[in-house]
Amino acid sequence: MIENLDLGMVNWARAQFALTAMYHWMFVPLTLGISWIIAFYHTIYVRTGSEEWKRLTKFWMKLFGINFAIGVATGIILEFEFGTNWSNYSWMVGDIFGAPLAVEGIVAFFIEATFFAVMFFGWNRVSKGFHLFSTWMVAVGSNLSAVWILVANAWMQNPVGQVFNPDTARFEMQSFFEVALSPFAVNKFTHTTSTSMMIGALFVISISSWYLLRGRHVLMAKRSIVVAAALGLIASIFTIVNGDEAAYEIAKVQPMKLAAFEGLYEGQTNAGLVAFGIVNPDKKVYNDQPAFTGPALHIPGLLSLMANRSFGSYVPGIKELVYGSAEHNILGAVQRKALGQKAVANLDAYRQAKKAGDEAAAEVQLAAFNENKAHLGYGYLAKPEEAVPPVALSFNAFHVMVILGCLFPLIFIGYLYFSFKQSLERKKWLLGLGTITYVLGMIAGQAGWIVAEVGRQPWAIQDLLPVTIARTNLTTATVQTTFFMFLVLFTLLLIAEICIMVKQINIGPEEN
Amino acid sequence: MIAQRTDHPWLMTRIYRFYRDGFRQMTVGRALWKIIFIKLFVMFAVLKAFFFPNFLATQFATDAQRADYVIEQLTRSAPGYVQPIKGEYP
Numbered sequence: 001m002i003e004n005l006d007l008g009m010v011n012w013a014r015a016q017f018a019l020t021a022m023y024h025w026m027f028v029p030l031t032l033g034i035s036w037i038i039a040f041y042h043t044i045y046v047r048t049g050s051e052e053w054k055r056l057t058k059f060w061m062k063l064f065g066i067n068f069a070i071g072v073a074t075g076i077i078l079e080f081e082f083g084t085n086w087s088n089y090s091w092m093v094g095d096i097f098g099a100p101l102a103v104e105g106i107v108a109f110f111i112e113a114t115f116f117a118v119m120f121f122g123w124n125r126v127s128k129g130f131h132l133f134s135t136w137m138v139a140v141g142s143n144l145s146a147v148w149i150l151v152a153n154a155w156m157q158n159p160v161g162q163v164f165n166p167d168t169a170r171f172e173m174q175s176f177f178e179v180a181l182s183p184f185a186v187n188k189f190t191h192t193t194s195t196s197m198m199i200g201a202l203f204v205i206s207i208s209s210w211y212l213l214r215g216r217h218v219l220m221a222k223r224s225i226v227v228a229a230a231l232g233l234i235a236s237i238f239t240i241v242n243g244d245e246a247a248y249e250i251a252k253v254q255p256m257k258l259a260a261f262e263g264l265y266e267g268q269t270n271a272g273l274v275a276f277g278i279v280n281p282d283k284k285v286y287n288d289q290p291a292f293t294g295p296a297l298h299i300p301g302l303l304s305l306m307a308n309r310s311f312g313s314y315v316p317g318i319k320e321l322v323y324g325s326a327e328h329n330i331l332g333a334v335q336r337k338a339l340g341q342k343a344v345a346n347l348d349a350y351r352q353a354k355k356a357g358d359e360a361a362a363e364v365q366l367a368a369f370n371e372n373k374a375h376l377g378y379g380y381l382a383k384p385e386e387a388v389p390p391v392a393l394s395f396n397a398f399h400v401m402v403i404l405g406c407l408f409p410l411i412f413i414g415y416l417y418f419s420f421k422q423s424l425e426r427k428k429w430l431l432g433l434g435t436i437t438y439v440l441g442m443i444a445g446q447a448g449w450i451v452a453e454v455g456r457q458p459w460a461i462q463d464l465l466p467v468t469i470a471r472t473n474l475t476t477a478t479v480q481t482t483f484f485m486f487l488v489l490f491t492l493l494l495i496a497e498i499c500i501m502v503k504q505i506n507i508g509p510e511e512n
Numbered sequence: 513m514i515a516q517r518t519d520h521p522w523l524m525t526r527i528y529r530f531y532r533d534g535f536r537q538m539t540v541g542r543a544l545w546k547i548i549f550i551k552l553f554v555m556f557a558v559l560k561a562f563f564f565p566n567f568l569a570t571q572f573a574t575d576a577q578r579a580d581y582v583i584e585q586l587t588r589s590a591p592g593y594v595q596p597i598k599g600e601y602p
Contacts, residue, residue, distance in 0.1 A: 062540060069544035073552060080559065083566035091568055091582045120541075121534025168575075169582040348587035382591045469589050472567045482563050489554060496547055504540060 010471050012479040013085040016486060018453070020077050022446055023490040027071020027497075029445050032146060032193060033200025033235075034064050035139035040227055042135045046128050056220045058123070059509035060204065063501060065120060070497040075149070077486065085479060089460050089470035096162060096173045097152045108145030111137060143193050150192055154185035156461050157452070158253045164373060164464075166350055166366065171461075184253070187246040194238040195445060198408060201232025202441035205415060207505055209434035212425055217508050226419050233412035240405060244306060251307035254462060256321045256387060257455040260394040262303055263291045264317045267328065271315040272298030273306065274399070279392040285322050285385055318391070322384050333384035336463075340379025343372035377464045386466075389457040397450035404444035411437055 038060050045053035082090045118126060118134035126134075155162075161178030162171040173179060205228055208221035251258045258264075263279050264271065277296030283289045301311035308315070316330055324332025346369035353362035381387060411433065418424040424431070456462060460470035521529070535541070568578045 066540065066544060069541075069548055072548060073555065077555065077559070080555075080564035083569070084564045087567035088582050088585050091578060117531060117534060121530060121537070125530060125533075166583070168579045169586060170579070344587060347583075351583055351587060380589060380591070469585065474567075482559070485559065485563070489551075489559075493547075493551065500540065500543065 008476040009474055009479055010468055012476055012483060013081070013471055013474075014467060016085065016479055016483040017078065017081055019483065019490070020074075020081065020486055021449065021453075023486075023494065024071070024074045024078065025445060025449060026442065026494065027067055027074060028146070029192075029196035029199040029442075030067045030203055031064070031071060032143050032196035033198065034060065034067075034203060035142045035200070036197055037200050037204060037228055037231055038064055039132075039136045039139045040231065041224070042132050044227070046132045052219060052223070055509045056224055059220070060224070061120065062504055063203075063207075066497065066500050066504065068116075070493055070500075074490070074493070085472055085474065086460070086470050087472040089465065092170055092465065092470075093152075093155075093461070095170050096155065096179065097148070100148045101152070104145060104148040108141060111141030112145070115141060143196075146192060147189060150188045151180055151185045153452070154182060154188040155179055156459075157188075157456055158182060158184040158249070159461050159464060160184075164376075166347055166369065167354070183245075183249050187242055187249060190242045191239060191246055191448075194235045194242060195448065197235035198232050198239055199438070199441040199445055201228040201235065201412070202408065202437045204228035205232070205411075205434045206436065206438035209431040209437075210505075211508070213428065213431050213435065218425070220509055222419065222424065225415055225424070229412045229415040229419070233409055233416065236405070236409040236412060240409070243402075243405065247306045248309065251315070254456060255307075255316050256318065257389065257394070258303075258307060259316065259318045259321060260389045260391045260455055261398040261451065263296075263391055263395045264303070264315065265291050265319050267314060267317040267320045267325065269304065269314045270301045270312050271303040271307070272300045273302035274395075275299050277395075279395045281392060283391070285318050285388055318388055322387060333378060333381065333387035336375040336378040336387075337381055337384050339372045339375040340377060340381075342379070343369055343376045344379040346372070347376075374463065377459060377461070377466050377469075380466050380469050381458070386458055389455050394451065394455040397447040397454065401444050401447040401451055404440055404447070408437070408441070408444075 038057060041053060041057040041060060044050075045057050115134040115137040118131060119138050122131040122134060159171070160182050161173060161175040163174050164170075165172050179185070204224050208224045208228070211217045211221040247258065262271075262274055263277065263283075265283065265285065274292075275297040277292040278294060280290055280293045283291050303315055304313045305311050307313065314328060316325070316328060320328060320330050320332065322333045324330055324335050346365045350362050350365035350369055353359075353365055378384075378387070411430075414427075414430050415424065415434065418427050418430060458466045458468070460467045538545075568581070572578045572581060
């Protein structure tokens with residue numbers, strides 16, 4: 001019975017997963033992103049033969065190596081948590097993700113073990129061509145190693161290409177291509193990798209700006225900036241485009257998430273995108289309080305355009321998505337909860353009939369279950385209002401991500417413009433801003449994951465499995481203990497990374 | 513006249529030397545490898561071994577038992593669940 005569930009445990013398990021994923025995500029985007037930038041630096045060195053480009057390439061390679069070494073295997077802890085804290089979920093999706101994730105891990109390990117060594121140890125010891133090839137393969141391998149975990153995440157947001165087996169309680173893959181190439185999966189991968197390249201570029205710009213402000217390694221810093229800013233600009237524009245495409249898909253599959261992003265409680269035609277607003281913490285879907293404290297500034301029609309590719313179109317609000325709307329043909333959480341409860345009851349009856357050996361009754365119950373299985377997850381909600389994610393956190397994270405995402409291309413343009421005007425060293429304001437852009441990039445990246453993961457609550461698998469059922473029935477104290485252990489472990493790793501990185505940045509590129 | 517000996521070591525020997533010399537020439541890398549080994553030890557020998565058992569793997573012997581347990585979680589965790597009377601289905 002849901003009343004007997006320890007919700008404290010669920011929230012601690014969620015907090016632990018968030019903590020692990022967020023720490024993991026401090027290392028990953030830099031690894032994915034800067035590997036491409038280093039490949040470009042290395043290519044320029046091979047084509048020009050210039051020792052300055054070699055020195056520059058080796059310097060960024062060293063910082064890449066530090067980040068990679070500290071961050072390596074931090075993601076494995078997420079898998080530990082699946083088996084211990086989220087055992088029901090793990091069991092249910094094991095058929096879909098178990099093998100591909102294992103294969104991906106092995107392939108990534110061998111690509112990285114081989115080409116990493118050549119990239120770092122290969123200077124003057126292998127041919128220039130093979131050395132350069134290895135550097136590109138490190139970039140390719142690192143980014144490919146993110147494919148399946150992102151496909152898995154996309155599938156949780158939009159569980160396509162599967163069928164639920166009521167005998168084994170497992171989702172079974174029906175179409176590999178539908179899973180791997182769903183628009184959610186494609187957007188998730190392209191958005192993540194382009195964001196990572198942008199963050200890699202911001203990292204280069206931050207450190208190079210710091211050098212320029214101090215008048216150190218000036219030529220290296222200026223050359224690094226030109227390439228990083230050019231790649232960062234392309235990546236940031238691509239990020240905006242595929243981010244917009246992701247929002248369009250979310251509007252179709254996760255309309256509640258989109259409504260939470262915008263604090264949209266009442267559905268609207270010609271719905272505006274909030275440019276500025278402070279979410280009212282007392283606003284609930286069932287009360288009449290205003291959605292925002294004070295005035296909110298909207299850009300008319302932009303949310304409708306984002307959601308439906310049409311300015312005048314209708315975007316449902318949280319209220320319609322909870323209580324339904326006959327006018328707009330929207331099935332709300334209230335109606336879906338009733339259908340979900342039927343699905344749960346039919347599943348139970350199917351199981352009882354199978355145990356009793358009553359095949360005819362089992363068939364009838366299975367057919368009834370299949371009619372309503374799309375609403376299964378709603379059957380576990382104690383009340384329909386539980387279908388609403390944390391609105392303030394989703395709203396704030398979304399707007400921080402969007403504002404920063406729009407700022408970065410302007411920063412890249414500024415750096416390119418003043419680089420070509422040969423006046424970058426004199427633009428102290430830009431260099432000052434540039435020095436902190438990496439931190440801003442990390443904030444945007446973390447906000448992006450909060451948007452993706454908090455916005456889809458209460459679901460572990462969209463509409464099918466809420467987090468309260470996905471969990472293992474452990475005590476809160478057990479999860480709290482490991483939460484704090486991880487907090488200490490990851491904080492120590494982060495301190496180690498920062499110390500080693502800062503030391504190497506202070507030393508700068510080798511003179512010989 | 514003494515024939516000059518040409519040095520063409522086996523591929524595996526060359527790979528071994530490549531890694532060996534690479535590791536020897538590492539500077540920052542030595543500290544990083546230490547961090548990696550300590551981290552992996554803490555993760556696998558401490559955390560995984562003592563704090564993160566696979567719940568279903570340790571509690572049940574067979575996949576059939578695991579499936580039964582999860583199905584039970586799926587069917588009995590719904591709010592308002594009432595144990596059906598034997599032989600009756602909703």
